[in-house]
Amino acid sequence: MPMNSTTPGNAIRELYAALWHFAAGARGQLLGATALLGVSQLIRLTLPYLAGQAINALQRNEFGAAGRWIATLAGVYIGAWALHGPGRILERNVGVKVREALADRLYARIAAAPLAWHDSHHSGELQHRVHQASRALADFAQNQFIWLTNAVNFVGPLVALALLSRTSGLTALAGYVLIAIVIVRIDRALMRLARAENDADRRYVAALLDFLGNASTVIGLRLQGASRLLLRRRMAAISLPLKRTVVLNEGKWFAVDLMGLALTWGLVVIYVWQARTPGQAVMLGAVFMIYQYAQQAAGVVTSVAANFQFFARMHTDYGSAEPIWQAPMSHAEESPPEQVPAHERIAPDAAWKTLEVDGLQWNYAVRGSAAAAGEPARGGLKAVALTLRRGERIALVGPSGGGKSTLLRVLAGLYAPHGGTLAIDGQPADWTQLRRIATLIPQETEVFEASVRENLSFGQPFADEALHAALHASAFDEVLVATHGNLDTPVSERGFNLSGGQRQRLCLARGVLAAQGSSLLLLDEPTSALDAGTEARVLERIASAFPNACVIASIHRLSLLDRFDTVVLMEAGRVLDAGPRDAVLKRQPLLQRLAAPGEERAAA
Numbered sequence: 001m002p003m004n005s006t007t008p009g010n011a012i013r014e015l016y017a018a019l020w021h022f023a024a025g026a027r028g029q030l031l032g033a034t035a036l037l038g039v040s041q042l043i044r045l046t047l048p049y050l051a052g053q054a055i056n057a058l059q060r061n062e063f064g065a066a067g068r069w070i071a072t073l074a075g076v077y078i079g080a081w082a083l084h085g086p087g088r089i090l091e092r093n094v095g096v097k098v099r100e101a102l103a104d105r106l107y108a109r110i111a112a113a114p115l116a117w118h119d120s121h122h123s124g125e126l127q128h129r130v131h132q133a134s135r136a137l138a139d140f141a142q143n144q145f146i147w148l149t150n151a152v153n154f155v156g157p158l159v160a161l162a163l164l165s166r167t168s169g170l171t172a173l174a175g176y177v178l179i180a181i182v183i184v185r186i187d188r189a190l191m192r193l194a195r196a197e198n199d200a201d202r203r204y205v206a207a208l209l210d211f212l213g214n215a216s217t218v219i220g221l222r223l224q225g226a227s228r229l230l231l232r233r234r235m236a237a238i239s240l241p242l243k244r245t246v247v248l249n250e251g252k253w254f255a256v257d258l259m260g261l262a263l264t265w266g267l268v269v270i271y272v273w274q275a276r277t278p279g280q281a282v283m284l285g286a287v288f289m290i291y292q293y294a295q296q297a298a299g300v301v302t303s304v305a306a307n308f309q310f311f312a313r314m315h316t317d318y319g320s321a322e323p324i325w326q327a328p329m330s331h332a333e334e335s336p337p338e339q340v341p342a343h344e345r346i347a348p349d350a351a352w353k354t355l356e357v358d359g360l361q362w363n364y365a366v367r368g369s370a371a372a373a374g375e376p377a378r379g380g381l382k383a384v385a386l387t388l389r390r391g392e393r394i395a396l397v398g399p400s401g402g403g404k405s406t407l408l409r410v411l412a413g414l415y416a417p418h419g420g421t422l423a424i425d426g427q428p429a430d431w432t433q434l435r436r437i438a439t440l441i442p443q444e445t446e447v448f449e450a451s452v453r454e455n456l457s458f459g460q461p462f463a464d465e466a467l468h469a470a471l472h473a474s475a476f477d478e479v480l481v482a483t484h485g486n487l488d489t490p491v492s493e494r495g496f497n498l499s500g501g502q503r504q505r506l507c508l509a510r511g512v513l514a515a516q517g518s519s520l521l522l523l524d525e526p527t528s529a530l531d532a533g534t535e536a537r538v539l540e541r542i543a544s545a546f547p548n549a550c551v552i553a554s555i556h557r558l559s560l561l562d563r564f565d566t567v568v569l570m571e572a573g574r575v576l577d578a579g580p581r582d583a584v585l586k587r588q589p590l591l592q593r594l595a596a597p598g599e600e601r602a603a604a
């Protein structure tokens with residue numbers, strides 16, 4: 001539901017279109033709520049009239065008639081509430097439904113976006129956008145009664161006043177138009193400030209998330225003061241538009257209050273002026289009615305001023321999701337959650353024998369000041385050629401920054417290459433096919449605050465045997481035995497209650513489980529935090545868990561090379577050489593240097 005509004009009319013249309021779209025499944029409730037609230041508001045319009053009649057009857061000493069007017073008034077009041085209450089309950093249900101639907105759709109869009117898109121979007125900012133947009137639409141959905149009240153209260157008093165006196169009706173109409181112009185003008189400026197405030201707010205949230213999520217780095221490196229200063233600067237950036245908003249807002253309220261007051265008294269004075277007959281008293285009930293309707297009119301002015309601002313804010317906040325809607329589309333994200341497979345489908349036991357990559361090119365997007373200065377992209381892959389065979393064990397080695405992780409991401413189908421060809425068993429193939437056969441177990445050890453079981457399965461129903469097999473492959477079973485833990489042992493946020501190596505083994509187990517059925521297994525420094533003995537054991541176990549797959553592991557500990565059939569040496573985004581370990585070692589001084597005692601870790 002992208003937005004492109006520049007006028008209040010468009011903004012209103014966009015929000016209602018979004019509300020209708022995301023209320024699918026609750027549209028009956030939405031219509032029901034609108035009907036109940038609308039009727040309730042309409043019958044409330046008669047209250048000043050009924051009160052006026054009761055007062056007039058009292059003034060004329062007609063107590064029986066006065067009693068009947070008062071009883072009708074009480075009945076109408078209670079009847080209005082009897083409609084309003086259920087209407088509000090329905091509309092709040094719609095609000096919840098809309099929030100669920102929008103949050104789900106936005107997350108689906110984010111999760112389906114290519115990895116390269118994620119590289120340029122901070123997770124904290126995206127989190128803020130999802131939260132802000134879904135909350136804004138839910139607020140809009142569950143506050144429909146305000147707009148209905150305003151609409152009815154706008155038209156109602158106008159009609160009533162026009163019936164009582166045409167001049168009063170026209171004066172009220174002219175007053176409304178003038179006030180609406182002032183409000184819309186000021187609110188446009190307020191919305192520009194709100195957008196600036198939202199942007200600054202997201203920058204703050206992103207930094208806060210970075211610091212809180214990396215508390216051990218912040219505290220360990222004594223960066224508390226520095227991080228606090230940075231947060232204060234980002235908070236100050238929020239205050240800047242906020243301060244301007246406050247001043248503008250006060251100006252707006254002064255204008256609105258003044259105009260509302262003038263309208264109320266103006267209407268009463270005009271009526272009394274017109275209705276006066278020398279020597280005769282003006283009927284109190286009629287003045288009361290005029291005053292009530294005039295006050296309602298003034299009330300609408302205040303309410304419209306407040307709620308238009310609220311509305312415009314919701315529209316701006318809903319618009320926060322714009323960059324997410326701009327993310328490249330995928331089919332999975334359009335499907336309802338229950339129809340989306342928990343894991344992207346792998347083609348188990350795909351029949352390929354060889355994969356040939358030729359002339360592979362990939363460039364990272366140039367961003368920020370480098371882009372402004374017209375600098376070319378650094379990193380990436382240049383004319384990579386590689387042949388992968390089923391059942392082969394390949395070690396990917398080379399100095400840091402050489403392009404190993406990038407190549408693994410392309411082979412996993414996570415980056416769509418900018419050039420080059422792929423052939424499967426000699427037949428030209430599309431790079432997207434890799435997604436169905438390959439699984440990349442990433443370098444990052446991302447542990448979630450959940451049990452061991454949930455960290456592995458993400459709540460999907462895996463048999464315990466499958467979980468235990470994955471834990472065995474990564475040697476995390478040894479950790480559970482040593483700590484008397486089991487599948488239901490809780491793990492703290494980011495795995496703070498685990499050592500670095502234990503975290504890595506837990507993540508590796510998750511990867512092994514997710515990779516079931518893959519015929520191309522890609523491991524990005526899977527064992528870098530393990531001791532040499534455990535590392536060798538884990539690599540051995542993983543290889544035997546995927547006997548028919550081609551396994552490629554990027555490694556820095558070159559003493560492990562004799563466990564692989566093939567060594568691929570990379571530097572500066574190119575494949576320098578590939579072949580059996582001894583042959584490459586003989587040909588490549590770079591590999592000799594990297595493999596020299598004392599050099600292994602330096603290369604990492």
Ligand SMILES: Nc1ncnc2c1ncn2[C@@H]1O[C@H](COP(=O)(O)OP(=O)(O)OP(=O)(O)O)[C@@H](O)[C@H]1O
Binds near residue numbers: 399400
């Ligand atoms: N998301 C990214 N955006 C921009 N440039 C990137 C990104 N990821 C990597 N690079 C750049 O691409 C080059 C290759 O990085 P890559 O991570 O593939 O190297 P690597 O061989 O895996 O290194 P290491 O052994 O240190 O993990 C580096 O110059 C790096 O700065």
